[in-house]
Amino acid sequence: MTDCIFCKIIAGEIPSKRVYEDDKIIVINDVAPAAPVHILIIPKEHTENILTAPSGLVLHVQEKLPEILSLAGVGPAGFRLVINTGDEGGQTVKHLHFHILAGKAMGWPPC
Ligand code: 5GP
Ligand code: ZN
Numbered sequence: 001m002t003d004c005i006f007c008k009i010i011a012g013e014i015p016s017k018r019v020y021e022d023d024k025i026i027v028i029n030d031v032a033p034a035a036p037v038h039i040l041i042i043p044k045e046h047t048e049n050i051l052t053a054p055s056g057l058v059l060h061v062q063e064k065l066p067e068i069l070s071l072a073g074v075g076p077a078g079f080r081l082v083i084n085t086g087d088e089g090g091q092t093v094k095h096l097h098f099h100i101l102a103g104k105a106m107g108w109p110p111c
Helices: 005-011 057-072
Strands: 018-021 025-029 037-043 080-082 098-102
Touching: 005 025, 005 037, 018 057, 025 057, 037 057, 057 098
Parallel strands: none
Antiparallel strands: 018 025, 025 037, 037 098, 080 098
16 A cells, blocks of 8 residues: 555565565564564554454464564563554554553553
8 A cells, every 4th residue: 555654564665674574464663663572573564453454364464473472582471462443543654563561560541
């Protein structure tokens, strides 16, 4: 998608340091971290949200999660996985992405 910031990052039009990459996803550090560790798992194929994602994508993310967490330095203390969806869900970039936040104790509810 031409005016999608994450598509531009995936295409290399906007430079980024990739924590992890394979044929289906990239993982980058969030530009405005909300925790000591704040990474974004982004599918390479543009899809707006979890409801439009191709089947198998979520399973792929789940299968790669241990390796991604290890590369990001997330330990056994835990982490938070967030998928903001739609305007009221707080989604500002309309290209599906999974936030991983870690490195501090987080409260609940988040808002
Ligand atoms: P959302 O609000 O859609 O759930 O999350 C979008 C996230 O993307 C935000 O946490 C924001 O800081 C991050 N973000 C927006 N633009 C960029 C960018 O150009 N590079 C990186 N690394 N993160 C970005
Ligand atoms: Zn996109």
